[in-house]
Amino acid sequence: MAEDSLDDYIDAASKLLKLPVEEAWKPAVRANLEVSMRLARVVDEFGFPDEAEPASVFTA
Amino acid sequence: MSAVDIARAVKDKTSSAIEATEAALARIARHDAVLNSFTDVTAERARAKARAVDAAIAAGRDPGPLAGVPFAVKNLFDVKGLPTRAGSKINRDLPAAARDATVVERLEAAGAVLVGALNMGEYAYDFTGENIHDGPSRNPHDPTRMTGGSSGGSGSAVGGALVPLALGSDTNGSIRVPSSFCGVFGLKPTYGRLSRARSFPFVFSLDHVGPLARSVGDLALAYDAMQGPDAEDAACATRPAEPVSGLLDQDIGDLRIAVAGDYFQKNVFPEATEAVGRVAKALGVSRTVEIPEAARARAAAYVISTCEGASLHLDRLRTRPEDFDPAVRDRLIAGAMIPAPMVDRAQKFRRWYRSRVAELFKSVDIILAPATPCVAPRLGQVNFVLDGVEMPVRANIGLHTQPISFIGLPVVAVPVPLEPMPIGVQIIAPPWREDIALRVAAALERAGVVAAPPPKGI
Numbered sequence: 001m002a003e004d005s006l007d008d009y010i011d012a013a014s015k016l017l018k019l020p021v022e023e024a025w026k027p028a029v030r031a032n033l034e035v036s037m038r039l040a041r042v043v044d045e046f047g048f049p050d051e052a053e054p055a056s057v058f059t060a
Numbered sequence: 061m062s063a064v065d066i067a068r069a070v071k072d073k074t075s076s077a078i079e080a081t082e083a084a085l086a087r088i089a090r091h092d093a094v095l096n097s098f099t100d101v102t103a104e105r106a107r108a109k110a111r112a113v114d115a116a117i118a119a120g121r122d123p124g125p126l127a128g129v130p131f132a133v134k135n136l137f138d139v140k141g142l143p144t145r146a147g148s149k150i151n152r153d154l155p156a157a158a159r160d161a162t163v164v165e166r167l168e169a170a171g172a173v174l175v176g177a178l179n180m181g182e183y184a185y186d187f188t189g190e191n192i193h194d195g196p197s198r199n200p201h202d203p204t205r206m207t208g209g210s211s212g213g214s215g216s217a218v219g220g221a222l223v224p225l226a227l228g229s230d231t232n233g234s235i236r237v238p239s240s241f242c243g244v245f246g247l248k249p250t251y252g253r254l255s256r257a258r259s260f261p262f263v264f265s266l267d268h269v270g271p272l273a274r275s276v277g278d279l280a281l282a283y284d285a286m287q288g289p290d291a292e293d294a295a296c297a298t299r300p301a302e303p304v305s306g307l308l309d310q311d312i313g314d315l316r317i318a319v320a321g322d323y324f325q326k327n328v329f330p331e332a333t334e335a336v337g338r339v340a341k342a343l344g345v346s347r348t349v350e351i352p353e354a355a356r357a358r359a360a361a362y363v364i365s366t367c368e369g370a371s372l373h374l375d376r377l378r379t380r381p382e383d384f385d386p387a388v389r390d391r392l393i394a395g396a397m398i399p400a401p402m403v404d405r406a407q408k409f410r411r412w413y414r415s416r417v418a419e420l421f422k423s424v425d426i427i428l429a430p431a432t433p434c435v436a437p438r439l440g441q442v443n444f445v446l447d448g449v450e451m452p453v454r455a456n457i458g459l460h461t462q463p464i465s466f467i468g469l470p471v472v473a474v475p476v477p478l479e480p481m482p483i484g485v486q487i488i489a490p491p492w493r494e495d496i497a498l499r500v501a502a503a504l505e506r507a508g509v510v511a512a513p514p515p516k517g518i
Contacts, residue, residue, distance in 0.1 A: 046356060060250045
């Protein structure tokens with residue numbers, strides 16, 4: 001995502017979540033979100049069948 | 061003295077619980093100014109408990125298998141009378157805990173003596189052992205280095221031989237990383253094996269608790285005392301205790317052991333390769349297996365952690381953001397903003413990955429892997445250079461632990477006493493088979509390949 005649009009997303013999510021993000025924190029929040037989303041995309045690209053069930057009830 | 065030796069001496073009346081307790085308190089008073097591993101020393105409580113253990117012995121009662129053994133706990137475990145700070149500034153405003161954590165109660169019921177609470181990374185979201193509020197815990201082999209996190213004080217206190225036994229928690233590596241950096245043994249049991257009741261959470265899906273010690277026997281003794289169902293932790297398994305202390309001398313010749321290849325042989329410094337190599341050689345292992353999709357497992361663990369962590373702390377992020385460590389706060393805020401389908405997919409991947417690793421365990425009993433990519437970095441170190449590439453330290457310390465705890469596999473982290481700094485190796489077993497991981501660790505200990513080195517930094 002382009003830098004501007006990620007900033008826009010952070011602003012929108014901040015409002016939606018009622019989670020204040022001060023200007024001074026934004027570069028670090030954005031850097032963290034970039035890392036998190038890069039790793040989330042690794043998961044996203046796995047290719048899930050419709051039958052895949054989450055491990056929300058997990059037993060080892 | 062080891063926990064096993066202390067308990068034996070106390071029971072034999074060649075020593076006493078109060079002597080062992082006073083000795084631990086004296087070591088803490090002498091060395092913790094350097095190590096900064098303790099945030100609370102519960103001296104009066106400890107003396108009262110020790111006297112009760114000695115009185116029980118004098119009255120002819122069985123004091124329990126950990127009679128008079130001093131121990132300390134990461135400060136996310138409830139200790140009656142203390143606010144459970146979990147490494148944070150914010151939680152210091154909580155009322156004092158009304159009751160001890162289940163695992164503290166069980167260790168004390170076995171005769172052990174709690175001497176204090178230990179430093180940790182804020183809210184356990186940490187691999188360094190540094191803490192902006194309490195200062196860093198320091199490595200007992202070189203106080204200019206990290207202890208590893210987030211159970212940094214636990215690694216430091218045991219590695220520094222202040223106490224023979226400590227408890228930590230492990231969501232993505234927080235027992236195994238400090239065990240590696242501080243040169244001690246650590247057990248991250250199977251997910252659901254030990255109760256987390258009355259410990260401050262981080263990531264419900266991935267949180268485990270477990271012991272750190274200076275020998276395999278001590279690790280097993282503590283683990284046995286803590287096992288068993290607990291209705292107060294929704295994830296705690298209902299299976300009965302399966303004691304392991306009596307099994308440690310069993311032969312391991314029948315076990316199929318392999319080294320984790322591919323992902324687990326990348327992003328490592330030479331010392332990690334050397335440590336795994338020494339362990340493999342001692343066990344006569346030449347086989348390599350590939351844990352499938354380990355990189356994706358690490359990514360999924362990261363996503364689940366940051367999202368569940370954000371959910372846990374959302375109200376505090378709204379009301380007291382300035383009281384967080386800014387680095388933790390900014391990570392959690394980002395975690396709150398991950399789109400929900402990504403998290404659902406991470407949990408779907410988790411189930412798929414668990415089934416694939418279960419298949420792998422049909423052909424192998426134990427898998428060996430590095431515990432950390434490197435020995436303990438310097439305190440405050442931000443980057444390291446690996447294969448000519450500069451990489452951030454914090455994000456990469458847990459590369460090899462995260463894909464394992466992601467599906468709750470039991471692991472014993474064993475310390476290989478390299479010079480000048482020790483480093484750990486993970487001995488990974490199938491679910492509920494802590495016994496075989498501990499047997500392999502014990503065999504390596506008997507062979508002199510793994511050991512907790514004496515602290516040389518204090």
